[in-house]
Amino acid sequence: MTEQVTSGRPSSALRRVLIPLALAQFICSFAGSNMNVMINEIAKDLGTTVQGVQLAITLFLLVMAALMIPGGKLTDRYGRKRCLNLGLAVFGLGALISSFAQGLPILIIGYSVLEGVGTALLIPPVYILTTMLFSDITSRARAFGAINGMGGIGAATGPLIGGIIATAISWRAAFIFQAAIIVVIVLLSRRDVRDPVPADPARPFDITGAVLSAIGLVLIVMGILAADNNGWLMLGLIVAGVLVLAWFFAGVRAKERSGREALLTTELFKNRTSNLGLVTQNIQWLVLMGISFTVSAYLQVVHGYNPIQTGLILTAATVGLLLSSAAAERFAKRRAQRTLVMGGFIITVTGIVLFLVLNAVGSGVWVYLPGLFLIGFGVGAMLTPSVNVVQSAFPDELQGEISGLSRSVSNLGSSLGTAIAGTILVAGITKTPERSYALALTVLAAIGLAGLVASAFLPNTRPAAPAADSLPTTPHPSAKRNESGIPGFTAPPADKRTASPDPRAD
Template identity: 75%
Template sequence: MTPHASAEGTSSALRRVLIPLALAQFICSFAGSNMNVMINDISHDLDTTVENVQLTITIFLLVMAALMIPGGKLTDRYGRKRCLTVGLAVYGVGALLSAAAPGLGVLIIGNSILEGVGTALLIPPVYILTTLLFTSVSSRARAFGAISAAGGVGAAAGPLIGGLITSAISWRAAFVFQAMVIVVIIVLSRRYLRDPLPADPTRPFDTTGAVLSAIGLILVVMGILVADDNIWLTLGLIVAGALVLAWFFASVRAKERAGQEPLLSTGLFRNRTSNLGMVTQNIQWLVLMGVSFVVSAYLQVVRGYNAVQTGVIFTAATVGLLLSSLTAERLAKRYAQRTLILAGFVGTIAGIVVFLAMIAVSKSIWAFVPGLFLIGLGIGAMLTPSVNIVQSSFSEGLQGEISGLSRSVSNLGSSLGAAIAGTILVAGLTKTPERAYALAMITLAVIGIAGLVAAVKLPSTPPAPAAAEPG
């Protein structure tokens, strides 16, 4: 039987495989955004500040980004399904601990650390298994479309679902909801998922590389987080992070020259198409999480809306994202992936412009809808093609590495989005809160333009997948 035999079975079997994979991406994306509408409730209940709760959110996103590369590499050694299951279990424990948190410290351990570590273990297997199980262009586009849609909806609908649960019960129930979904995923994955490739317990793991890459990423993002407090500390942390990352790449090259297996193959960075695709991925998630953060905070702090009202307003983005994501397969058959990514960035930037223009001239709740809808529509249109371009750029032998790197880049974008937006909001760059929020949105639009430039440089027809290279 070939490695893909089980994948090429009936369409119903393929759909069953997709359910736990899509749910896993949904709940992780949900966790990254649903706390945005619970900031006030959590800060009051735990007797802490809004800034500390925002820091908890950012640490969760940062832990994901810092550990995603090692998490992807571990799948080769211990197996994709096993890493998925362990990640789900760790995540579930973190969710329950967060639900019972008596103070901020326990919430950080449960939500930021355990859920972050669990996500880093479970997300790479989701994308590796999808790439290995869905081998044709159309089936892979369909699969990534469903998973990207689930992730995008989780991020966009997080404020609504979190708001409803918080208002109806409490913010703690939102974490219990996450734990319940995790149980469902574990049951479904044990029943339907099969790992098409055997694990290799003898596969070496680059512990030094894992530590260096994680420390480097953490220092860079922490530098952005403290930008409003001390510019010299900011520069120091960013420079230190850059130096640690340079040390990491030097370590990788040294291991390759010695014939050892590093955490990442430098061959991953020689693929121009993949590099550009990862840039677009990073910026997509940066803009999505940044917009979610800014809009949710604006609605609660400036407009005084409660969690449910905030979530309902943000539904416009959810609807737009869902519409475009679920048509991924159909669009992939009609248009080049580059075209879809370009259209997505144009739509997202236009949505931010419309959003700012509408709320500047109208105080109506409906003024938020057109811009948020366009933002969701644009981001949803490019999530799937960006993932497909990156994953399809490499052969099966490099799927563990590229999946971890790709997801790390995306989650780094999420953490940067929250960090950059939060820094602008609390930096006091303007005298009025409304202008601070507008400045944050304008910054996200400018970053979106950088993503558009990267998309322009993508080839119309991606080259054949690259095989593993020795270095």
């Protein structure tokens, strides 16, 4: 696969492709965080509790995590562009249903289920298309920087934009906003987004594996949510989830030995560098979403801030994330990816500690801002290198599977972050609410330190050049367009399944 590159920059056609892909990541991340500042308003309007709204948020993130791997696999059979469009349609429908919800069950159907399913269908194509279309390491780093930057911005500005909309109009209007963005993405992607590799409708799909992987992940997260009610139920659900996932992996190995198509290939787990990158991705999103939920709830429940005030305070994290995301390309050129990920964790944990210390010794809005800024800057600095480590470790024919796995791991982290933080807040472990929020942030900081340890084992090298058979070339002006409609693309053989030695693999 090749790409038209001029001094390391993608063609104008590719730049146009990047806009709707980045917007798609933005709105999905926005949907996961904007609910945090509307917890009280939604609970009062729908006659439910803060825990009920937390359940809806966690289920949304969990549905994404459970279905992301099957969603990535479906792109091989039905095509990246078709899955993207279907995901956009389902997401938009869910947003409209949520805007008219009159009770928690309807909100869960629209937001948690339909928007979750839509996200699981549309996000894998975003990362697969980016990896396939941007083969030059510099342009790929820039593209991932833009997409992950927009994802981080969506997560960070969700509270602010959601707070403004909820205060000025209603929390329901925030879902109308999501539907409107979906329409914009559809219009932008119609002309410019093309599939560089034809779909294979005859390719089998592992339904049993999809069901087992989804059930296993759901059981584990539901076990964490049950921790505040029944310790034995928590343990039972988590053990059941682990056993189901073990059954799933046993089935994968059996299918591979018999030559049948499995939901995932075990080749994905033989790359040490990629495995470490997946661990860091999971922890990054766990910490980010856990902090977003904890701080948002703290500002509203303990201090009584309204949605727009809460969103404005959280803007400090948005500014930090914007600055580090904008510098992603420059960071990638100057520093090894291990250095960037480790530095991101160090800055993020420092931000959490600073938030706790200043909140303990001072009062007023200013005590929240320095820590939140560092948290945003640290997360933004490590999102892009972690994704690049994972996606770049595999050839094009495995991108559907690794993209689904990568997004599933990240969204599992998001759901775990919300579940862990929410469980600590309602478990009554401490004597005062303030100490409960401090405990939740302390636990998240400890998890961040675990991510730092994992990232220390990443190889201390800068991004390697693509393998010889995938180096970008500049096509002759007379080169014909292929299926993608963009000059210079050459599709890999459809039946190629085994990764060749790659200098990016560990």
